[in-house]
Amino acid sequence: MxxxxxxxxDPPPAAAAPPAPLLRVEELRVHFxxxxxxxxxxxxxxxxxxxxxxxxxxxxxxxxxxxxxLATLGLVPPPARTAGGRILFEGEDxxxxxxxxxxxxxxxxxxxxxxxxxxxxxPILSVGAQLGEILTWHEKASRRDAEARVAELLxxxxxxxxxxxxxxxxxxxxxxxxxxxxxxxxLLCNPALVLADEPTTALDVTIQAQILDLLADLQSRFGMxxxxxxxxxxxxxxMAGRITVMYAGRVCETADARTIFAAPRHPYTRALLESMxxxxxxxxKGARAPLPTIPGRPPNLLNPPSGCRFHDRCPEAVAxxxxxxxxxxxxxxxxxxxxxxxxxxxxPA
Amino acid sequence: xxxxxxxxRRLIFxxxxxxxxxxxxxxxxxxxxxxxxxxxxxxxxxxxEVIEAVSQYYGLHGTVVDRYFAWAWAVxxxxxxxxxxxxxxxxxxxxxxxxxxxxxxxxxxxxxxxLAVTISTVAATRQYSRVDFGVISGAMLxxxxxxxxxxxxxxxxxxxxxxILPSYGAYSTRNPLMGSPALDALWHMVLPVxxxxxxxxxxxxxxxxxxxxxxxxxxFITAARASGLPERRVVFGHxxxxxxxxxxxxxxxxxxxxxxxxxxxxxxFTWPGLGALYIMAIQQLDYPLIxxxxxxxxxxxxxxxxxxxIAYVLIDPRIRLG
Amino acid sequence: xxxxxxxxxxxxPEALPTRPVRPPGLWRQGWYRFRRNKGGMxxxxxxxxxxxVALLCPFIAPYAPNDQDAMLRGASRAxxxxxxxxxxxxxxxxxxxxxxxxxxxxxxxxLGAMLIASVVGVLVxxxxxxxxxxxxxxxxxxxxxxxxxxxxxxILAVVRLFGIVVVGxxxxxxxxxxxxxxxxxxxxxxxxxxxxxxxxEFLRLKNAEFVEAATCIGVTRRGIILRHILxxxxxxxxxxxxxxxxGAILAETMVSFLGFGDPKAVSWGQLLYFNYEAxxxxxxxxxxxxxxxFLTVLGFNLLADGLTDAxxxxxxx
Numbered sequence: 002m003x004x005x006x007x008x009x010x011d012p013p014p015a016a017a018a019p020p021a022p023l024l025r026v027e028e029l030r031v032h033f034x035x036x037x038x039x040x041x042x043x044x045x046x047x048x049x050x051x052x053x054x055x056x057x058x059x060x061x062x063x064x065x066x067x068x069x070x071l072a073t074l075g076l077v078p079p080p081a082r083t084a085g086g087r088i089l090f091e092g093e094d095x096x097x098x099x100x101x102x103x104x105x106x107x108x109x110x111x112x113x114x115x116x117x118x119x120x121x122x123x124p125i126l127s128v129g130a131q132l133g134e135i136l137t138w139h140e141k142a143s144r145r146d147a148e149a150r151v152a153e154l155l156x157x158x159x160x161x162x163x164x165x166x167x168x169x170x171x172x173x174x175x176x177x178x179x180x181x182x183x184x185x186x187x188l189l190c191n192p193a194l195v196l197a198d199e200p201t202t203a204l205d206v207t208i209q210a211q212i213l214d215l216l217a218d219l220q221s222r223f224g225m226x227x228x229x230x231x232x233x234x235x236x237x238x239x240m241a242g243r244i245t246v247m248y249a250g251r252v253c254e255t256a257d258a259r260t261i262f263a264a265p266r267h268p269y270t271r272a273l274l275e276s277m278x279x280x281x282x283x284x285x286k287g288a289r290a291p292l293p294t295i296p297g298r299p300p301n302l303l304n305p306p307s308g309c310r311f312h313d314r315c316p317e318a319v320a321x322x323x324x325x326x327x328x329x330x331x332x333x334x335x336x337x338x339x340x341x342x343x344x345x346x347x348x349p350a
Numbered sequence: 351x352x353x354x355x356x357x358x359r360r361l362i363f364x365x366x367x368x369x370x371x372x373x374x375x376x377x378x379x380x381x382x383x384x385x386x387x388x389x390x391x392x393x394x395x396x397x398x399e400v401i402e403a404v405s406q407y408y409g410l411h412g413t414v415v416d417r418y419f420a421w422a423w424a425v426x427x428x429x430x431x432x433x434x435x436x437x438x439x440x441x442x443x444x445x446x447x448x449x450x451x452x453x454x455x456x457x458x459x460x461x462x463x464x465l466a467v468t469i470s471t472v473a474a475t476r477q478y479s480r481v482d483f484g485v486i487s488g489a490m491l492x493x494x495x496x497x498x499x500x501x502x503x504x505x506x507x508x509x510x511x512x513x514i515l516p517s518y519g520a521y522s523t524r525n526p527l528m529g530s531p532a533l534d535a536l537w538h539m540v541l542p543v544x545x546x547x548x549x550x551x552x553x554x555x556x557x558x559x560x561x562x563x564x565x566x567x568x569x570f571i572t573a574a575r576a577s578g579l580p581e582r583r584v585v586f587g588h589x590x591x592x593x594x595x596x597x598x599x600x601x602x603x604x605x606x607x608x609x610x611x612x613x614x615x616x617x618x619f620t621w622p623g624l625g626a627l628y629i630m631a632i633q634q635l636d637y638p639l640i641x642x643x644x645x646x647x648x649x650x651x652x653x654x655x656x657x658x659x660i661a662y663v664l665i666d667p668r669i670r671l672g
Numbered sequence: 673x674x675x676x677x678x679x680x681x682x683x684x685p686e687a688l689p690t691r692p693v694r695p696p697g698l699w700r701q702g703w704y705r706f707r708r709n710k711g712g713m714x715x716x717x718x719x720x721x722x723x724x725v726a727l728l729c730p731f732i733a734p735y736a737p738n739d740q741d742a743m744l745r746g747a748s749r750a751x752x753x754x755x756x757x758x759x760x761x762x763x764x765x766x767x768x769x770x771x772x773x774x775x776x777x778x779x780x781x782x783l784g785a786m787l788i789a790s791v792v793g794v795l796v797x798x799x800x801x802x803x804x805x806x807x808x809x810x811x812x813x814x815x816x817x818x819x820x821x822x823x824x825x826x827i828l829a830v831v832r833l834f835g836i837v838v839v840g841x842x843x844x845x846x847x848x849x850x851x852x853x854x855x856x857x858x859x860x861x862x863x864x865x866x867x868x869x870x871x872x873e874f875l876r877l878k879n880a881e882f883v884e885a886a887t888c889i890g891v892t893r894r895g896i897i898l899r900h901i902l903x904x905x906x907x908x909x910x911x912x913x914x915x916x917x918x919g920a921i922l923a924e925t926m927v928s929f930l931g932f933g934d935p936k937a938v939s940w941g942q943l944l945y946f947n948y949e950a951x952x953x954x955x956x957x958x959x960x961x962x963x964x965x966f967l968t969v970l971g972f973n974l975l976a977d978g979l980t981d982a983x984x985x986x987x988x989x
Contacts, residue, residue: 107575120570125591186577495969495970496926498926499962502944503962606820613824629931633931635832644825655820
């Protein structure tokens with residue numbers, strides 16, 4: 002299935018073993034203890050990000066992609082609890098770090114960009130005050146220094162008239178501008194890693210492209226690594242060097258972007274790609290050539306399907322899929338898949 | 351810019367409200383007939399001449415409209431006439447008794463506010479815990495208990511059974527506590543203030559906690575934490591400030607509620623405040639006193655509402671310019 | 673080899689039902705959620721208890737409310753005993769019986785006042801919300817006006833003055849006129865919060881898509897208001913009504929406690945008024961009605977709280 006959707010920034014296909022990862026998530030499990038039972042939002046997830054690289058995490062709503070990002074910063078709200086695994090950042094396990102240490106890492110070494118710009122800024126504080134506070138806290142900057150730096154960053158993210166914006170309140174800014182402020186906030190202390198949770202989902206399509214360009218530009222300038230969580234294949238195509246596909250709290254497939262688009266192995270990845278409308282194909286009503294969709298509905302995470310989580314919607318499923326939980330297996334350098342029909346090992350469910 | 355105009359509009363509307371109330375009040379009283387006749391008719395030994403003289407004294411001739419303007423003009427100069435029963439200028443009485451009422455109401459609201467903020471912060475940051483559940487239950491109970499019933503119980507326990515606090519009055523008629531009139535006054539204030547604090551704290555806690563819980567769920571709180579700010583900073587600097595806004599608007603209503611139920615509060619404790627005065631005025635049909643008090647109370651309520659409106663506009667930037 | 677399996681049976685219902693199954697409607701869903709709220713259920717239990725007592729009080733009260741035998745026996749102000757479970761009061765009445773007979777009065781006050789308040793409130797608020805513009809402005813100013821008036825204070829004045837006016841007229845002989853006056857007055861002052869809520873709901877629903885759709889298929893304006901907007905506004909309004917009932921009962925209690933109530937009516941407030949003087953010697957005569965008021969108001973408040981939860985579910989741990 003040839004694909005012309007390839008990122009300009011992807012590494013050469015036959016990459017050698019990737020450099021020592023900046024962030025490595027191992028066997029992460031995050032469970033929500035609700036009144037109706039335990040929701041296994043993230044149930045054994047592995048991925049890694051190298052310094053300066055962009056990892057795109059793709060999945061439907063409920064796949065666990067956002068929760069795993071929040072878990073990295075220790076921000077998963079109760080009734081959720083991390084139930085296992087490690088999150089190694091520069092060799093240190095964040096899940097076991099004391100609160101003081103986490104506070105010093107958040108915003109300074111690892112920063113986050115939120116999905117909804119309208120709600121991720123404090124409505125009763127001015128832009129300058131909110132962002133300045135972070136600088137004052139992390140770097141003990143004086144108010145004047147903090148203000149100068151915030152203005153500098155606002156200009157960097159493309160906000161005109163930065164000095165005036167400092168005194169403005171979030172509701173006075175447009176959606177796109179608010180998201181730029183969000184990006185500026187993330188970059189204040191020059192972090193090594195930025196977690197972007199659906200940064201363009203809440204924006205107009207025309208603004209989306211601008212914001213993505215901005216992110217790519219900033220990344221090439223400052224060299225930070227980025228984890229870009231999204232449900233939009235088009236976004237990862239443009240931005241990601243490597244892609245991890247998640248479904249129902251588990252990882253289906255991880256590979257560099259080119260491979261994912263050109264030669265995906267996991268049936269879910271293929272189904273996702275197939276269900277994207279393409280300009281170069283003709284779709285028609287009826288049974289002739291309809292837009293392909295994935296049958297069935299996303300699983301109930303209170304009671305997920307046994308074995309492979311995708312088996313009840315998978316066109317390639319066999320009886321064994323119900324009985325075996327596939328493990329992520331490397332089928333080629335830098336390419337892992339969890340599907341027993343494509344080379345994965347498995348354990349009894 | 352928009353703020354100034356908004357405040358001006360509220361001011362004008364408030365003035366209009368006060369005038370409106372005065373008109374209605376005046377019409378009501380006059381609708382039941384010549385007030386003097388009614389008042390004096392119930393007293394023995396009234397003759398035509400006396401009624402005539404009193405009517406002259408109170409300027410009760412002329413049309414209703416004339417009388418209204420005469421009265422309104424006097425009110426604007428803070429002259430409410432003279433009390434029929436007490437034979438004192440009403441304005442003096444209002445100030446005296448008003449002080450007593452405010453003496454217990456203002457501290458009560460302040461203390462209640464401080465307690466509520468503390469308790470609700472503790473509860474909201476420990477949502478779903480036993481502490482939270484306890485706070486909600488306690489606040490709900492306190493809010494549903496009739497305020498004056500609490501007062502009755504307080505009197506029973508502390509005054510009758512334990513005997514450590516006085517059960518009535520604002521001052522001891524003889525032997526002030528430990529020889530100090532100031533201390534004595536405070537001693538008398540404990541129970542009434544305590545009763546008001548009880549109800550106010552419960553209501554404010556319920557409100558504040560709900561608001562805080564709601565705010566803590568917001569994205570910008572997670573974002574603040576994600577920026578590395580310590581939890582204390584996040585809760586006090588970001589969450590509380592936002593959560594306080596709906597509570598602030600309620601403060602005006604609360605003050606109105608307290609003032610409105612002052613008659614009951616002051617009857618329970620035999621406290622010489624505006625409420626108790628009002629009851630006496632109504633029962634004795636002391637017409638100038640009734641009018642004067644109603645106007646003053648209305649004025650205070652309108653003032654409180656106006657202040658909360660203004661504060662709200664000043665605190666929440668979203669309203670300022672829109 | 674591996675057999676190809678169609679999309680799992682889990683995705684396809686086992687046997688297609690012969691009739692389409694209707695999902696539970698708004699009310700049934702609300703009820704299910706309400707059941708899980710312990711506070712709300714407790715409130716419901718309390719309120720039901722009060723209603724039952726109100727309906728059955730002639731049958732379950734040990735004495736008639738005006739039975740003064742105890743006083744004639746010299747047993748007034750007696751402490752609780754087997755004969756008088758809650759003691760007797762200043763006039764020798766059995767406290768328990770009077771408390772029980774106070775229930776229907778309380779309910780009459782609460783329901784009566786809220787009925788008036790609801791009708792006025794929904795009318796004012798609904799028209800304001802639906803019509804908008806100047807009408808809205810004017811009606812809302814009017815509502816604000818009522819909210820600023822010192823309600824309680826005014827009620828006292830009106831009750832007193834009305835009492836004077838009525839003397840010597842035919843109205844004087846109407847039984848419980850005083851009580852009815854109080855109920856009407858309470859209703860006339862409890863409507864602003866309902867009007868505000870009604871207005872907010874009408875504003876919100878007026879622009880809802882399903883209303884647009886209904887208009888498109890030709891539903892009349894009246895049909896839209898009565899069959900589409902109003903039912904959807906009901907949940908929030910019901911909560912306010914529940915709260916208001918508690919508030920009205922409390923207000924009547926206070927009015928009576930100050931001596932402005934209806935001396936011929938058996939109400940908890942009246943009980944307090946009669947027996948407050950004897951607080952030191954016969955506390956039970958004041959504590960009992962106070963407790964009854966507390967339980968009733970608590971019941972309505974919990975009920976309102978449970979209803980709010982039921983209709984606005986949130987993720988609970």
